[in-house]
Amino acid sequence: MGLFDLFRGLVQEKAEEPELPAPRQEEDELEIYSGMRVEVTTFDGQLLFVAKLIGPREGRAQLHQYSESFSHQGEEEPVRVRIRGYHDHARKAVYMEGTISVLPERKWQVEELVVARIGNDRAFFRLDTNVDATATIMGGRNAGEKACKLLNISVGGACIASAYPFQEGDKFLLKVKLLEDRDTSVMYCQVLRIINRGENKPTEFGCRFLELNESDEAKITQNIFAAQRQQRSGTR
Numbered sequence: 047m048g049l050f051d052l053f054r055g056l057v058q059e060k061a062e063e064p065e066l067p068a069p070r071q072e073e074d075e076l077e078i079y080s081g082m083r084v085e086v087t088t089f090d091g092q093l094l095f096v097a098k099l100i101g102p103r104e105g106r107a108q109l110h111q112y113s114e115s116f117s118h119q120g121e122e123e124p125v126r127v128r129i130r131g132y133h134d135h136a137r138k139a140v141y142m143e144g145t146i147s148v149l150p151e152r153k154w155q156v157e158e159l160v161v162a163r164i165g166n167d168r169a170f171f172r173l174d175t176n177v178d179a180t181a182t183i184m185g186g187r188n189a190g191e192k193a194c195k196l197l198n199i200s201v202g203g204a205c206i207a208s209a210y211p212f213q214e215g216d217k218f219l220l221k222v223k224l225l226e227d228r229d230t231s232v233m234y235c236q237v238l239r240i241i242n243r244g245e246n247k248p249t250e251f252g253c254r255f256l257e258l259n260e261s262d263e264a265k266i267t268q269n270i271f272a273a274q275r276q277q278r279s280g281t282r
Contacts, residue, residue, distance in 0.1 A: 077133055077140050077164060078102045084109070084131040086146070086154075093274060096201065096267050097154070099131060105159050107144075111152040112264060123147075124157070139165050172200040173270050173277075179222035181208060181235075195248070196222045201266050203254040204235065212237045212251050220253070224269045225276065231269060233258075 082099040086109065097109040109129075129142040144159040179196040183189050194208035204220060212218075216237045223230045239252035258266075 077138075077161060078107075078131070078142070078159075079133075082131040082133070082140075084129050084142075087128050087130065089126075089128060093271065094127070099129075099156075102159060105157065107156045107159055108149070109146065109154040109156055111154065112267065128162075129156070129159075133164075141165065172198045172205075173274055174198045175224070175273070177222060177224065179206065179220060181206065181210070181212075182219040182221065184217075184219065192218075194220075196220070196224075197250065199224070199266070199270065201255075201263055201270070203238075203252065204233070205241075205250055205252050207248040207250045209248055211249070212240070214238065214240060217256070224273045228269060228272070231266065233262075233266070 078099065080099065080101050083096070084099050085096050086094045088094065096112045098112065100108040100110055124145045124147040126143065126145050129144055131140045131142065132138070133140055141162045141164070142159055143162050144156040146154045146156050149155050175196050175198055177196050179194050180191045181194050182191050192208055192210040194206040194210070197205040197207055199205075199222075206220065214237055218235055220233045220235045221230055234256045235253040236256055237251050237253050241250040241252065243250060255262075255266075
């Protein structure tokens with residue numbers, strides 16, 4: 047499905063939304079910077095692609111697309127999208143809107159770029175899942191595989207549920223098969239948060255991925271895109 051098939055009727059839907067406050071231009075310039083990693087989504091939250099924001103200035107910028115999961119061949123008309131970035135220094139999510147149009151070599155021109163809001167939200171798009179996984183502890187008397195459930199995953203981390211009592215700071219290898227027709231994904235993780243859901247419910251652990259290189263991030267992104275498509279089509 048092409049980008050503009052996804053956006054059919056988007057202009058009419060957008061007109062019905064409440065107006066956002068006028069952007070704070072001087073503060074916004076401090077929040078957007080060249081090289082910021084961003085995610086481009088539809089207005090209903092569907093992830094289209096991950097990119098690097100390049101050269102933002104006076105409401106214009108370029109998006110250099112990381113993944114090849116989304117093809118823009120044949121797309122010609124500009125489209126309004128939501129763009130979510132993460133300010134590494136301020137540790138805040140930056141929510142933007144803009145109009146994108148196709149450039150060669152998996153690049154996009156952004157016009158009318160404005161900041162809608164700034165929040166303390168998660169840095170990356172997260173895909174909800176509920177699949178079996180294992181957490182392998184390396185070394186020590188508790189070494190070995192521990193059964194767990196992968197509850198959600200993003201390019202930056204994951205949330206798992208497990209009966210094993212992980213502690214904040216614990217590190218392990220997370221192994222999970224997101225898609226039946228793909229290889230098992232293996233990520234080195236560290237526990238950041240412990241979430242108790244109540245009696246008779248497994249404890250949840252919010253984790254971040256460690257030591258990911260650009261190739262690893264690209265593979266995770268590809269699998270997230272593919273799993274999202276299968277979820278939307280009702281297949282596994």
